[in-house]
Amino acid sequence: MTVTFRRELAGSVAELVFDAPTAAAVFARGDALWFVFDRAGAEAARVAGSPLAELGAILPLDVPGGSGFRLSGPAVPPQVSGDGTNWRFLFAPAAQPPATPLVASPGADAEGRMRLVARIPGIRPPVQIPDPDIGDRLTVVPVAQPGAGVVVGARLPELELLPTAQGLAFAPLSDDVVASAEGDDLTIGRAGGGLTLSDVVPAPSSVPRALGEKVEGGLDVGAWSVPGETEATRSRLEREAALAAPTAKTERRMALGRFLVANGYGAEAIGVAEILASDDPAVAETPAFRLMRGIALAMQERHGDALADLKVPALEFAADAALWRGYALASTGAKREAYKAFGAGMGAIAHFPPRYQERLLAAIGDAALAADDVRAASEAAASLSARATTKAGKARALALEGRVAVRRSDAVAARAAFEAALATGERVARVDAEMGLIELGLADGSLSRGDAIARLDRLRYVWRGDEKELAVLRRLADLQLAEGQWRDGLQTLRLAEKLFPKDPGVDALRDTEKAAFRRLFLGGAADALPPVQAVALYFDFRDLTPLGPDGDDMIRKLSDRLVQVDLLDQAKTLLSHQVENRLQGIPRSRVAARLALLHLLDHEPAKAMQVLDATEQPVLPETTARLRRLLRARALADLGKAADARTLLAADPSLEAARLGAEIAWQARDWTGAALYMGRLLDGRKPPEHGAPVPEDESLVLRLSVARTLTADAAGLKQLATLWGPAMAQSKSADAFAMLTGNADPSAIVTRNLAQTMANTGAGGNFLGELRTRLASGEGLGD
Structure with a gap:
C-alpha cells in the first residue's frame, strides 16, 4: 500500500x-x-x-x-x-x-422480530x-x-x-445487538429478540418535549393571558396601570406587560418594561420581569439584549424562557446551542399567537437540522404546516420540508417542496427554497456553476440583514472561487465579513479568504491571470498576506512574474513594501538585493545604491554578500565611478566578479583591465581536441584577442593563437581571430581598425541581463 x-x-x-x-x-x-x-x-x-x-x-x-x-x-x-x-x-x-x-x-423477519436491513x-x-x-x-x-x-x-x-x-x-x-452480511444484504438485529424501531429519538439529554406538552411551574406565559376580547382586555389593563395607586402601580404594570407578551405585542411590552425598570429598579431584577422583557426583546429581534435576560440562572428551567432563548440563539447563529434550549421549551409554543408559533417552529426545524436531528426537523415541519395560518407560514413549512427531504436523500420530494414554496411568492421562504433548488441542480448536473452564481447573485438582494443573507453570500463566494472568479469571490467574502462582524462564523469567512489568497499566490492559481490583474488583486487584498516565510515567498513569486513581463515598477513596489515593512536582518538584505537589481534594470543606479546602503548588515552569508557587492559595483560603474567599482571587485576572486569586471572595463574602454579580467575567466578552460570551442568560450577568446590587440599585447596574442588557434580555426570567428592574432604587429592599422570596430559593436557581457533571466525563471539569485 x-x-x-x-x-x-x-x-x-x-x-x-x-x-x-x-x-x-x-x-x-x-x-x-x-x-x-x-x-x-x-x-x-x-x-x-x-x-x-x-x-x-x-x-x-x-x-x-x-x-x-x-x-x-x-x-x-x-x-x-x-x-x-x-x-x-x-x-x-x-x-x-x-x-x-x-x-x-x-423490517420484520419470519418470526415478526424487527430489524434493520440495508442492500449494499x-x-x-x-x-x-x-x-x-x-x-x-x-x-x-x-x-x-x-x-x-x-x-x-x-x-x-x-x-x-x-x-x-x-x-x-x-x-x-x-450487548445483544448483532450484524451479519449475506450477499449484498446487511442485517442488524438482536440475538433472541427484535429491535425497538418505533422510538427513533435523539440522545435523551436533547430530546425536545412533544409539541404542545403542558409546562408546569410558576413562570408560565400560558397563565399570562386574560380571558375576554383582546383589545378590550388590553384597554382595561392599560387603564388600570395608569390609574393605580402608587403602591399598586408595579403590580398593574407587570400585569399589562405579561398580557402584551402573551398576545404578541413585543414592542409595547418593551415600553412597559422600560417604565417599570425606571420607576422600580428592584422589580427589574425579578425572574418574572426578566422573562417578560426577554421574550418581548426576542419578539422584536433584539437577540443580544434578549439573551441577557433569558440566560439568568433563575430562568434556566422555565420553558418559555428556554423557547425564546433558543430562538435568540438560533438567530445569532448558535444553532446547536439553540437546539438544546428548544428541547426544554417545546411545550411552551402554544402559549403564543400563531404568527409567533410559525417563527418559532421554523427556527426549531432549522436548529434541528444544524444538530443533525432530521426526525425533530421533520416533526417541526409537519407541526408548522398544520399550525400555519398565513401564506408565509405555509411557505416556511414547505421550505423546511424540502430541506428535510434533502437530508434524507430524497431529491424528488425536496425539489417538489422547494418549487411549491417558491410558487407561494412569499419572500420569507424564497432564500431557503431557491438555495435548495440551486444545490439540487449542482448535484445532479442540471445547473452549471456559472448559472448558480448568477442565481445566487440575484438572490442576495431578496432577503437582507440576517443569517439567510450571510448563507447566500458564503455559498456565492464558494462558487465564485471554485469557478476561478477570484476577485468576485474575495469581495463577496469581504462583504459578508463587513455586514456580519459578530456572527460566530466570521472567523471561518476570514480563513476562507486566506486560503483562497494562498491558492492564488502560493499555489500558483494566479499564474493563469494576466500579470496586471494578478498584481492588482494582490494589492487590493494585501492584508491577507500571511506572516513569515510563506508571505515573503508569495511576494517573491509575484515580483518574479512581474519581471518576466517587464512590469518593473509594480515589482519594485512589491519588494519596497517588503523591505520597508515586513523584513529585518539577513532576509531584508536578501530581498533588498533583488530590489536593487530591479532599480539597475530600470536605469536607476542611484536608487539601487540607496537600497543597498540602507540594508547593509555586518555579517551576511557569502552568496548574499557577493551578490550585493556585485550589484554595488555595477551601480558605481553606472554612476560614472568605474575606478571605485574596480576597487570593490579587486578583492573578489570569484568568476562572477571577473565577468562583471570585464564588462565594466569594456564599457569604460579600459582594455588593459578588460584583458586582465577576461584572462582570469579563460584560465582553466581548455580548447577541445577536435572541432570548434563552445559558443561561450569562442566569444570569450575573441573578445580577449580584441582587448589584447587594443593594448598592443603581442605576446598575449601569440599565446592565444598557440593555445586556441586550431580550435578557433573551426569556429565561425575563424577569420576575425586569424586577422587579430596572425599579425606580428598588433598595432598595425588594419589590425587595430578591426579590433576597434569589434570593440564598438561587442557588448562585452551582460551581467544584469543574466541576473534578470535567473530572476524571471525562478532560479533564484543565490538566496
Missing part, C-alpha cells in the same frame, strides 16, 4: 493505493476521522510516515483481519472516490456527501473495533463501492447509526 498527498484548488487530496481490491469505511467519531480497510497495509505505523500526516496526528486502530487508523485534525469527513484499489479522499469545506446513500430500512453492493463482513477514547466497541462494515455511505445517522434504543463518508458503522447500545 502506498500513500500520496497533494494540495489542489479544491482542497487537500490523499490517495491510498492497495495491491488488490479493498473495501473501506470512513466516518467521524469524537475528534478524529476513522479509516477502516478489510485488507492489511494501512496500519497507523505505516501511514504515520506518509505525507497524510500533514493533516493531523495518525492514531492506531485494532482492525481484525484488516487495517486502519484514526486521523486527528480534520473536522469534516472527506469526499470519497476511487476504484476499489485506488482510494481517493478529498478534504475540503465543499466536499460532497456520499454519492450513493446507504439506507437501513426497518460490495459489502464485506462486519468487524468489531474498540474505540480507544470512549472505551466501547463499534461495528464497522467496509464497502467496496467508492462513495457509498450513510448520509444521515439515527439513534435507536439499542444502537446509534453513524453518518459516514464511506461504508457503514454503528455503536451498539445493547
Whole structure:
C-alpha cells in the first residue's frame, strides 16, 4: 500500500493505493476521522510516515483481519472516490456527501422480530473495533463501492447509526445487538429478540418535549393571558396601570406587560418594561420581569439584549424562557446551542399567537437540522404546516420540508417542496427554497456553476440583514472561487465579513479568504491571470498576506512574474513594501538585493545604491554578500565611478566578479583591465581536441584577442593563437581571430581598425541581463 498527498484548488487530496481490491469505511467519531480497510497495509505505523500526516496526528486502530487508523485534525469527513484499489479522499469545506446513500430500512423477519436491513453492493463482513477514547466497541462494515455511505445517522434504543463518508458503522447500545452480511444484504438485529424501531429519538439529554406538552411551574406565559376580547382586555389593563395607586402601580404594570407578551405585542411590552425598570429598579431584577422583557426583546429581534435576560440562572428551567432563548440563539447563529434550549421549551409554543408559533417552529426545524436531528426537523415541519395560518407560514413549512427531504436523500420530494414554496411568492421562504433548488441542480448536473452564481447573485438582494443573507453570500463566494472568479469571490467574502462582524462564523469567512489568497499566490492559481490583474488583486487584498516565510515567498513569486513581463515598477513596489515593512536582518538584505537589481534594470543606479546602503548588515552569508557587492559595483560603474567599482571587485576572486569586471572595463574602454579580467575567466578552460570551442568560450577568446590587440599585447596574442588557434580555426570567428592574432604587429592599422570596430559593436557581457533571466525563471539569485 502506498500513500500520496497533494494540495489542489479544491482542497487537500490523499490517495491510498492497495495491491488488490479493498473495501473501506470512513466516518467521524469524537475528534478524529476513522479509516477502516478489510485488507492489511494501512496500519497507523505505516501511514504515520506518509505525507497524510500533514493533516493531523495518525492514531492506531485494532482492525481484525484488516487495517486502519484514526486521523486527528480534520473536522469534516472527506469526499470519497476511487476504484476499489485506488482510494481517493478529498478534504475540503465543499466536499460532497456520499454519492450513493446507504439506507437501513426497518423490517420484520419470519418470526415478526424487527430489524434493520440495508442492500449494499460490495459489502464485506462486519468487524468489531474498540474505540480507544470512549472505551466501547463499534461495528464497522467496509464497502467496496467508492462513495457509498450513510448520509444521515439515527439513534435507536439499542444502537446509534453513524453518518459516514464511506461504508457503514454503528455503536451498539445493547450487548445483544448483532450484524451479519449475506450477499449484498446487511442485517442488524438482536440475538433472541427484535429491535425497538418505533422510538427513533435523539440522545435523551436533547430530546425536545412533544409539541404542545403542558409546562408546569410558576413562570408560565400560558397563565399570562386574560380571558375576554383582546383589545378590550388590553384597554382595561392599560387603564388600570395608569390609574393605580402608587403602591399598586408595579403590580398593574407587570400585569399589562405579561398580557402584551402573551398576545404578541413585543414592542409595547418593551415600553412597559422600560417604565417599570425606571420607576422600580428592584422589580427589574425579578425572574418574572426578566422573562417578560426577554421574550418581548426576542419578539422584536433584539437577540443580544434578549439573551441577557433569558440566560439568568433563575430562568434556566422555565420553558418559555428556554423557547425564546433558543430562538435568540438560533438567530445569532448558535444553532446547536439553540437546539438544546428548544428541547426544554417545546411545550411552551402554544402559549403564543400563531404568527409567533410559525417563527418559532421554523427556527426549531432549522436548529434541528444544524444538530443533525432530521426526525425533530421533520416533526417541526409537519407541526408548522398544520399550525400555519398565513401564506408565509405555509411557505416556511414547505421550505423546511424540502430541506428535510434533502437530508434524507430524497431529491424528488425536496425539489417538489422547494418549487411549491417558491410558487407561494412569499419572500420569507424564497432564500431557503431557491438555495435548495440551486444545490439540487449542482448535484445532479442540471445547473452549471456559472448559472448558480448568477442565481445566487440575484438572490442576495431578496432577503437582507440576517443569517439567510450571510448563507447566500458564503455559498456565492464558494462558487465564485471554485469557478476561478477570484476577485468576485474575495469581495463577496469581504462583504459578508463587513455586514456580519459578530456572527460566530466570521472567523471561518476570514480563513476562507486566506486560503483562497494562498491558492492564488502560493499555489500558483494566479499564474493563469494576466500579470496586471494578478498584481492588482494582490494589492487590493494585501492584508491577507500571511506572516513569515510563506508571505515573503508569495511576494517573491509575484515580483518574479512581474519581471518576466517587464512590469518593473509594480515589482519594485512589491519588494519596497517588503523591505520597508515586513523584513529585518539577513532576509531584508536578501530581498533588498533583488530590489536593487530591479532599480539597475530600470536605469536607476542611484536608487539601487540607496537600497543597498540602507540594508547593509555586518555579517551576511557569502552568496548574499557577493551578490550585493556585485550589484554595488555595477551601480558605481553606472554612476560614472568605474575606478571605485574596480576597487570593490579587486578583492573578489570569484568568476562572477571577473565577468562583471570585464564588462565594466569594456564599457569604460579600459582594455588593459578588460584583458586582465577576461584572462582570469579563460584560465582553466581548455580548447577541445577536435572541432570548434563552445559558443561561450569562442566569444570569450575573441573578445580577449580584441582587448589584447587594443593594448598592443603581442605576446598575449601569440599565446592565444598557440593555445586556441586550431580550435578557433573551426569556429565561425575563424577569420576575425586569424586577422587579430596572425599579425606580428598588433598595432598595425588594419589590425587595430578591426579590433576597434569589434570593440564598438561587442557588448562585452551582460551581467544584469543574466541576473534578470535567473530572476524571471525562478532560479533564484543565490538566496
